[in-house]
Amino acid sequence: MSGEVQRRIRTCLECHRACLRAAVADLGRRDLEAAAPLARAILDCSQTCLIAADFITRMPSLSAELCAACAAACEACAEHCRRIAGDLPGMQECAEDCRRCADICRGTVPTGRSGGAVS
Template sequence: MHQNQSHADTIKDCLECHRLCTEAIAHVLHGKSSHSESKHLVALLDCSQLCLLCADFMTRNSPHHAHICAECAEVCNACADLCEQHADPDGVMKQCAEACRKCAASCGHVHKGA
C-alpha cells in the first residue's frame, strides 16, 4: 500500500511526539525537576502511547485511523497544555509541547480529510 505524503508526514510527527513525550517522562522521573505531578505524568504517558498507536494504525492503513487520529489530536493538545504550565528551565517541556501541538495539527488534518 502506498501512503500519500500527508499521511507519511503525520506518521513522522506522531513518532517524534512519542519520542519527546517519553523523554519528558524520563526527565521528570529521573531529573531534578519540580514537575512530578501525577496528572502531568499520566498525560505524557497517554500522549506517548496514543501517538505510537496512531502511527501504527496509519502505517497499516487501518480503516479506523481517522478516529484514532481525532483522539490523538485531542490528547496531544491536552498534554501540550500541561507541559506549557510547568516551569521549564532546560526547555524539555517546551520542546515536548511543540511536538504535541505539531502532532495534534497533523492528526487533526488527517481526521478532517478522512
C-alpha cells in the same frame, strides 16, 4: 504511501519520542505526587501517538478515529507541558511537538467531527 501519510506517521513518532524524553526528565526532578498528572498526560500522549502511527500504517480505515483521540491526547499533554515549561528542560519541546502532532492528526478527522477532512 503518500508524502502526507508519511509526514503524519513521522510526526506521531516524533511526538512519541519527545513525550518519552519529557517523562524521563520529569520523573527525576519532582516528587511523584506532584508529577502524577503530568506523567499521566505525557504517557497517554506517547502511547496514543505510537498507536496512531501504527494504525495509519496498517489499518487506514480506523486511523481517523485514532487520530482524533491522538489529537485530543496531544492537546492535553501540550497544555500540561506548557504550564511547567520554564521549570523543566524538554517540556517546551514536548509541548511544541504535541501541538504539531495534534494539528496533523486533526487533519485526518472527518468533517462531521471537527472540521477537518479525511486525507
